[in-house]
Amino acid sequence: MSELPQRQTDIGPPHYEQFLPPVIQKNYGQWKYHEQLGPGHMVHVAESGDKIWTVRVASPRLLSTDTIKDMCDIADAHCDGHLRFTTRNNVEFMVDAESKVEPLMKALTDKDFLIGGIGPRISNVVHTQGWVHCHSAATDASGLVKALMDDLGDYFTTKTLPNKVRLAVACCVNMCGAVHCSDIALVGVHKTPPRIEHDRIKNMCEIPSTIASCPTSAISPDPQKKSVKIKLEKCMYCGNCYSVCPAMPIADPKNDGIAIVIGGKVSNLRSNPKFSKLAIPWLPNTPPRWNETVAAVRKILETYESGARKHERVGEWVDRIGWEKFFKITGLEFTLQHVDDFTFARETWRMAATFKW
Amino acid sequence: MEKEELKKIIYQLVEKSTGKKKLKQSDILKKVAADQGLEKSEVKAALRELMDAGELIFTYFGGSFVEIPPKE
Amino acid sequence: MSMKHQTPLLDELEKGTFPSFVKEIKRAAEHSDYAQDLLGLLELSYKEKVTHWKHGGIVGVRGYGAGVIGRYSDIPDQFPGVAHFHTVRVNQPSGFFYTTKALREICEVWDKYGSGLTNMHGSTGDIILLGTKTENLEPIFAELSSKGWDLGGSGSAVRTPSCCLGAARCEWANIDSMSITNEITQHYQDEMHRPAFPYKFKFKVAGCAVDCIASIARADMSIIGTWKGDIRIDQGEVKNYAQNGMDIQKEIVDMCPTECISWDGSEFKIDNDDCNRCMHCIAKMTKALRPGTEKGATILLGSKAPIVTGALMSWVIVPFMKMEPPYTELFELVDKIWEWWDEYGKNRERIGELIERLSFTTFLKEVGLEPQPAMVKEPRRDPFFFWSEEDIEK
Ligand code: HEM
Ligand code: HEM
Ligand code: HEM
Ligand code: HEM
Ligand code: HEM
Ligand code: SF4
Ligand code: SF4
Ligand code: SF4
Ligand code: SF4
Numbered sequence: 001m002s003e004l005p006q007r008q009t010d011i012g013p014p015h016y017e018q019f020l021p022p023v024i025q026k027n028y029g030q031w032k033y034h035e036q037l038g039p040g041h042m043v044h045v046a047e048s049g050d051k052i053w054t055v056r057v058a059s060p061r062l063l064s065t066d067t068i069k070d071m072c073d074i075a076d077a078h079c080d081g082h083l084r085f086t087t088r089n090n091v092e093f094m095v096d097a098e099s100k101v102e103p104l105m106k107a108l109t110d111k112d113f114l115i116g117g118i119g120p121r122i123s124n125v126v127h128t129q130g131w132v133h134c135h136s137a138a139t140d141a142s143g144l145v146k147a148l149m150d151d152l153g154d155y156f157t158t159k160t161l162p163n164k165v166r167l168a169v170a171c172c173v174n175m176c177g178a179v180h181c182s183d184i185a186l187v188g189v190h191k192t193p194p195r196i197e198h199d200r201i202k203n204m205c206e207i208p209s210t211i212a213s214c215p216t217s218a219i220s221p222d223p224q225k226k227s228v229k230i231k232l233e234k235c236m237y238c239g240n241c242y243s244v245c246p247a248m249p250i251a252d253p254k255n256d257g258i259a260i261v262i263g264g265k266v267s268n269l270r271s272n273p274k275f276s277k278l279a280i281p282w283l284p285n286t287p288p289r290w291n292e293t294v295a296a297v298r299k300i301l302e303t304y305e306s307g308a309r310k311h312e313r314v315g316e317w318v319d320r321i322g323w324e325k326f327f328k329i330t331g332l333e334f335t336l337q338h339v340d341d342f343t344f345a346r347e348t349w350r351m352a353a354t355f356k357w
Numbered sequence: 358m359e360k361e362e363l364k365k366i367i368y369q370l371v372e373k374s375t376g377k378k379k380l381k382q383s384d385i386l387k388k389v390a391a392d393q394g395l396e397k398s399e400v401k402a403a404l405r406e407l408m409d410a411g412e413l414i415f416t417y418f419g420g421s422f423v424e425i426p427p428k429e
Numbered sequence: 430m431s432m433k434h435q436t437p438l439l440d441e442l443e444k445g446t447f448p449s450f451v452k453e454i455k456r457a458a459e460h461s462d463y464a465q466d467l468l469g470l471l472e473l474s475y476k477e478k479v480t481h482w483k484h485g486g487i488v489g490v491r492g493y494g495a496g497v498i499g500r501y502s503d504i505p506d507q508f509p510g511v512a513h514f515h516t517v518r519v520n521q522p523s524g525f526f527y528t529t530k531a532l533r534e535i536c537e538v539w540d541k542y543g544s545g546l547t548n549m550h551g552s553t554g555d556i557i558l559l560g561t562k563t564e565n566l567e568p569i570f571a572e573l574s575s576k577g578w579d580l581g582g583s584g585s586a587v588r589t590p591s592c593c594l595g596a597a598r599c600e601w602a603n604i605d606s607m608s609i610t611n612e613i614t615q616h617y618q619d620e621m622h623r624p625a626f627p628y629k630f631k632f633k634v635a636g637c638a639v640d641c642i643a644s645i646a647r648a649d650m651s652i653i654g655t656w657k658g659d660i661r662i663d664q665g666e667v668k669n670y671a672q673n674g675m676d677i678q679k680e681i682v683d684m685c686p687t688e689c690i691s692w693d694g695s696e697f698k699i700d701n702d703d704c705n706r707c708m709h710c711i712a713k714m715t716k717a718l719r720p721g722t723e724k725g726a727t728i729l730l731g732s733k734a735p736i737v738t739g740a741l742m743s744w745v746i747v748p749f750m751k752m753e754p755p756y757t758e759l760f761e762l763v764d765k766i767w768e769w770w771d772e773y774g775k776n777r778e779r780i781g782e783l784i785e786r787l788s789f790t791t792f793l794k795e796v797g798l799e800p801q802p803a804m805v806k807e808p809r810r811d812p813f814f815f816w817s818e819e820d821i822e823k
Binding site: 004005006007008009010011013014015016018019020021024027028031032033034035044052054058059060061062063064065066068069071072073074075076081082083085086087092094112113114126128130131132133134135136137139140143144146147150152154156167180181186193215223246251253256264266267268269270271273275287288289310313330334 | 446453458464480492520559598599642673724
């Protein structure tokens with residue numbers, strides 16, 4: 001093997017300044033306003049009068065180096081070798097003259113990049129690793145995103161909504177992707193506790209660390225069997241124990257499924273940031289197209305689209321009409337699972353005699 | 358105190374608790390600094406040399422710990 | 430290279446208009462055995478509806494306790510290409526701007542030593558390089574670090590800080606989120622790479638209350654830009670919005686949460702004393718309205734996900750802090766908070782959980798922050814409060 005270069009430690013990331021397009025370096029901190037010119041296309045104007053045009057395209061987040069190099073080719077040809085990614089896995093190409101916008105957009109569409117995601121639309125979907133990379137996944141994430149966005153793609157590229165709708169997918173309740181503050185989010189859920197394979201535990205698992213792995217202290221030793229037992233009412237099906245002890249499988253293809261939570265937001269615009277709340281506790285896990293889940297999201301989205309006032313986010317709309325009305329007009333079933341019995345439960349109960357019929 | 362001696366003390370502390378209680382970096386800094394009457398930063402510098410030499414390593418097990426590397 | 434495994438279920442996800450991750454894996458599979466076997470493994474997951482990954486093994490680069498995450502297939506015999514499939518977290522530059530030269534360099538290293546698959550970016554913000562073997566880790570680190578890249582955080586450490594692009598291209602940035610993030614990252618290199626905390630600690634920096642980086646929901650410390658003083662109004666531009674069809678009464682005045690705006694068709698007035706700086710009017714009329722000029726940040730602490738005790742969002746601990754290099758006030762505050770956390774935190778206890786357990790009042794006292802109404806939604810409802818020695822007349 002060839003000689004390796006000298007490693008360095010604690011140098012931190014490269015300084016961002018070297019990566020900024022010249023027009024941004026020049027006008028850093030001096031931006032005056034921006035205008036949205038199309039579904040994936042905006043211009044920012046600086047105090048100096050300089051302008052920068054941005055074209056936003058979707059990515060699947062999981063990118064091959066080949067596709068990154070394709071993006072680089074386009075950025076080299078049109079953007080003087082600069083590009084950036086957004087917090088929601090979109091890619092932005094920026095140019096400093098209006099005449100460069102059309103050729104850039106053409107180059108992008110020629111390569112099948114999807115332009116959109118700016119303004120009162122659905123932007124790209126924040127999501128997690130799923131079956132591509134994670135041991136706790138109750139469902140896949142990339143596949144769900146793809147199925148969902150193939151169906152809702154018009155809301156990325158053309159159609160508008162009362163306000164932005166932020167979608168997120170987490171493949172288990174660990175929710176690496178912070179789905180708990182999204183307008184509409186899908187979460188992979190287990191419905192059954194881990195199964196303890198007593199014969200295998202003896203050889204495969206260290207009992208103390210298995211016990212320690214449980215966040216709710218549901219696991220205790222079972223000295224007779226030289227194994228462990230689970231206090232069922234404490235288990236929240238998180239799968240942590242399986243990470244430590246492979247003899248406690250939790251995956252259950254028949255019962256694992258998808259929950260939908262809605263109405264979260266992180267921005268402070270108008271109303272305070274909100275957590276998402278449970279809309280549908282369980283839908284079957286049906287790869288590769290997850291038709292039930294996609295249809296349910298579409299139904300919630302369309303009910304919001306027709307009922308919300310301009311600028312209302314999903315959560316603001318539901319807060320205005322009330323959750324009881326939300327369940328009525330969407331026709332979604334209200335179940336025992338919807339009633340909170342976790343840490344902050346009491347704050348969610350209705351301590352008033354006012355509600356809608 | 359000589360750095361080499363301090364390194365030995367740290368290594369022995371980790372060795373002694375292997376199999377009993379996993380130590381976090383801050384457990385080591387607190388204990389050794391208190392026992393030897395040193396600044397935590399001195400202990401930290403010595404610990405870092407042990408890490409850089411690969412004599413001790415970080416492990417992750419529902420939290421990050423300092424351990425002796427497994428024998429091949 | 431032809432595909433090693435048949436993947437009828439995944440092939441279904443090559444169809445449709447949205448960009449396809451299956452196409453990406455197949456592109457990588459043209460030259461990567463890892464990607465070939467990843468396809469096979471994933472197809473099996475699609476068929477059986479179970480995951481085929483497991484934790485295990487202690488992997489990393491020498492001297493660091495962060496930045497590499499071990500990952501193994503649970504059926505390595507069937508899919509040897511992904512027997513090891515470790516993740517490398519590479520610290521992204523603030524704001525996610527790149528030159529093509531820099532991206533190509535990373536791609537080159539990754540094509541040589543890894544699967545050719547990435548996440549641009551992970552939800553914490555790192556460049557995620559997905560899938561390599563243990564013996565490649567040191568070479569990857571040598572190649573990357575010699576080109577100026579370093580690894581991000583993982584484990585019980587400072588996690589890779591991230592931010593919105595702020596001053597680089599957004600007129601609402603009240604603070605230089607990219608500079609602050611870069612400074613934090615450089616200042617706490619040791620705390621990122623050599624885990625010493627009870628659990629993870631995340632910083633996220635947003636230029637304004639729109640919070641494009643979702644800091645309030647997923648950072649232990651959320652730094653959100655804001656201002657004092659009057660919103661700057663360009664009355665001419667307000668009229669332009671009205672003429673161009675905006676219903677200012679309905680879309681702006683009626684939607685202001687504090688009801689502090691009035692509009693009579695010719696003059697747009699804001700009672701700034703009553704404005705809570707939610708950003709709605711500014712966001713909707715960006716040409717006409719601009720934040721006030723005395724800028725700084727609100728510091729919030731403590732968000733985390735629901736496991737184990739329920740989700741928390743960050744809450745205010747410092748209503749207003751000036752944010753100017755070298756950010757000494759911020760670093761001093763952080764150091765005090767960490768000292769307290771280090772003293773009392775249990776393994777896997779986030780700072781927000783510790784404050785819940787020992788109380789917000791204890792935290793305020795020990796970290797030396799003055800109580801202020803901005804820290805709470807409302808004062809307490811119960812009469813069960815405590816006094817300290819010095820409050821009692823002897
Ligand atoms: C259905 C209920 C939910 C579950 C089971 C859940 C679970 C989780 C878990 C396990 C984590 C990672 C925990 C950690 O890092 O300590 C997480 C992170 C997060 N969740 Fe949720 N979540 C839920 C709902 C929500 C809601 C409603 C919001 C927002 C309104 C939200 C926002 C976040 C954020 C922002 C993070 C990242 C926090 C961090 O970085 O620590 N989650 N969630
Ligand atoms: C006590 C048991 C364990 C618990 C509760 C646990 C929990 C977690 C949590 C919360 C994370 C995400 C947070 C983070 O990045 O630090 C995580 C990630 C991870 N854990 Fe564990 N874990 C446990 C045991 C293990 C073991 C034994 C291994 C391997 C030896 C392991 C390997 C990993 C890896 C590789 C990741 C990162 C996954 C990625 O980003 O690709 N874990 N684990
Ligand atoms: C072993 C399975 C897991 C895998 C493969 C995995 C993978 C990942 C990856 C790749 C990231 C992005 C990292 C970055 O951008 O730097 C991430 C972030 C995260 N993970 Fe995990 N993770 C795992 C387990 C967990 C667990 C068990 C938890 C919680 C208890 C957890 C909580 C989180 C959180 C909160 C984030 C950051 C979200 C944000 O900052 O927006 N993860 N995970
Ligand atoms: C119309 C005025 C707005 C402007 C100029 C604006 C600007 C931006 C910019 C520059 C980004 C990229 C940030 C980054 O990746 O670092 C961004 C992303 C984002 N913004 Fe805004 N924003 C606006 C309104 C909003 C509103 C009203 C919300 C939410 C209510 C919002 C939520 C977000 C989110 C979630 C992202 C991440 C989206 C992505 O990366 O694709 N923004 N915005
Ligand atoms: C240790 C403190 C308190 C004590 C000992 C106390 C005691 C009492 C007593 C003896 C009554 C009369 C009950 C009756 O008529 O049967 C009463 C009524 C009431 N107290 Fe308190 N109280 C305390 C604190 C508070 C606080 C802090 C509030 C409000 C924030 C409050 C609000 C009321 C109200 C609204 C009533 C009338 C309730 C009704 O008629 O239904 N009290 N309290
Ligand atoms: S959400 Fe759960 S399954 Fe998905 S990547 Fe995170 S820990 Fe893994
Ligand atoms: S699944 Fe989670 S809650 Fe249930 S026993 Fe295992 S670790 Fe505990
Ligand atoms: S958080 Fe505010 S300053 Fe930062 S990009 Fe979003 S709108 Fe701009
Ligand atoms: S920023 Fe919000 S609270 Fe302040 S005037 Fe505008 S809409 Fe009203």
